[in-house]
Amino acid sequence: MAKATLKTIARATGYSITTVSRALGGFDDVNEETRRAILDEAYRQGYEPNLQARALQKRRSQTIGLVLPTGGPSFPDPFFAEFLAGIGSETARSGFDLLVSTPSAEISEIDVYRRFVAGGRVDGVILMRSRVDDVRIRFLLERHFPFAVFGRTDLNESYAYIDVDGRAGQAAMTLHLIELGHRRIAYMTPPSTLMFARFRLQGFYEAMAQKGVPVDERLVVECDLSENAGKHRALQLLKLDNPPTAIMTGNDLMAIGVMNAVREMGMRVGRDIAVGGFDDIPAAEHLNPGLTTVRQPIFHIGQQLTLRLLQVIEGEISGEQSTLLAPELILRGSSNHRQHDRPEQEVGTHLETSTDIRKANK
Template sequence: MSKSTLKEIARATGYSITTVSRALGGFDDVNDHTRQVILQEAERQGYEPNLAARALQTQRSNTVGLITPLDGPRFPNPFFTEFVAGVGHTVGLAHFDLLLSTNVSHGSELDAYRRLIGGRRVDGMIVLRTRVDDERIQYLSRTGTPFVVFGRTENVDEYVFIDVDGEAGQAALTRHFIGLGHRRIAYLAPPSELMFARYRRHGFERAMQEAGLEVDQGLIIDTELTERAGAQAAKHLLDLDDPPTAIMAGNDQMAFAVMGAVQERGLRVGQDIAVGGFDDVSSAEHIHPGLTTVHQPIFDIAQRCAATLLLLIAGVAITNRATLIEPELVIRASSGPPRP
């Protein structure tokens, strides 16, 4: 079968080659009915666009950028693996590429954004792990670059974001442990510079206070979101004269390490020490015992971020600029009541 061309699509639909080209190129001067007729005929003929030529015509790279942090020696971690898969799937369906860059240190991250944007290597960016004063968002806003944020900062009116209500999620997990009878609950808090760390800490403290329980600051450990940090923090807590009966970790990756540290002491997870996480990565269900955690629909969120970014790149106005998703508490065997 010969390869479909613009000329053949134009002959079949009755439109000019110019109109066919602009409809397939996503230009907004083609009405919706005409575009649909052309797209349907292009699909029927198995038309494959010349992306290089289209990029020259539209001055676009047909590429979306995503910069991820390097979290310790093992990269990517389960959260980012799932998120990248969701973004890649969505942009791929739109014949876009995903340019994935790994940032080794916080100090060089803005330079990485400047290289991608200044060099016109990407048409837009997805931003992860927002900070209280986020210079990345300020830079993207200043340069007029299309971008979507997974997370929030304090000035949420300035950009399009999708986020999970971390305060509600952490509060739900804390109430679950309190309801089981736990009173000495430890919390391995994510780095305080991250906005979601603030929301989640508020959720933990609010749930404790609502239950009339004192928040023991000695049981709150600010740490990195890595397995190594989770193991070290767990060992410190278990060495206390009066150790906690439950430990909540900042993410599932840390929680897995906490479970390992508990088991190394000959203790039983869920019976001697309760453990909880946050994210509900795929392995949380299959580890033994299964991890009680807060579910974030990571793959779905990634797809929504990518789809929204593609609309922004195409010049479509986004009316719903703020999306806050209610997380779900998933109870498994890693959480049980404290020993009598």
């Protein structure tokens, strides 16, 4: 059996290609009887529309693109799978496909976007890990191409994004540690080209200032997003003459490294040194002691971002809708002085600084 097309169905039923197309398309200018005959024949032949041809004609590919961030040395955040699942759940519901691309040595990141956009490969893209002065976003804005971003930028344009309030999250973590009595608090911040690093760092400074706790600049260090880098940096901190009593990190991977470093120095996490992370990756809960961290509802973000992007594509919203989500502080054993052998019962605290979900229209 050759490949079924509109033409083969047309020939088999005696109708024209146009009529077959319209029958299959559910238009109302085709007789019920004819439609049935055509549908039957289509089924018999196992017809599936050629999506390339359709996309070519409609100038719509029913596909959205996602380019894996290739920033750091380590591959994507551990919660990447969850993010993808969130995106996937929504694309599936609306009949869209998801095209994933990995920039390589040969093909630069921006070229991937060029291909996606100009090649008509996708109808819109989702970006993650927004950067300072983000070229990708600039490129897309310039072309008026639909997109939605996980994270804010410092660009003076408006577009659709969803972000977690990292400033509030990191501030909450800092306040928590201060309340536990810590004064010498270290903060390991991710590379400053990443927007989220800035907001979190800002939250740290603000909370310290608010409580009048002095910041020792030697305890504020930049660090790559990996476990190894975290361990390395933490060892340096712990070997200072006047080491910190608490170490906060810009993401959980780094925090895991810190915990290892603490152990390697013969100290105990949660008792001798408090550790705080950010993200709440799956492993955070299973560490011993459990990692106190700030949770981001990543699956949900993936979903919402997709929804938002689809609206932009349909032209339903002006592309300026943005949402700032309130993060949630998750307290576990890594920041608990009283008990550390067994992870304490998990406690979720909604921050008072931002109420649930806040919509912001620029």
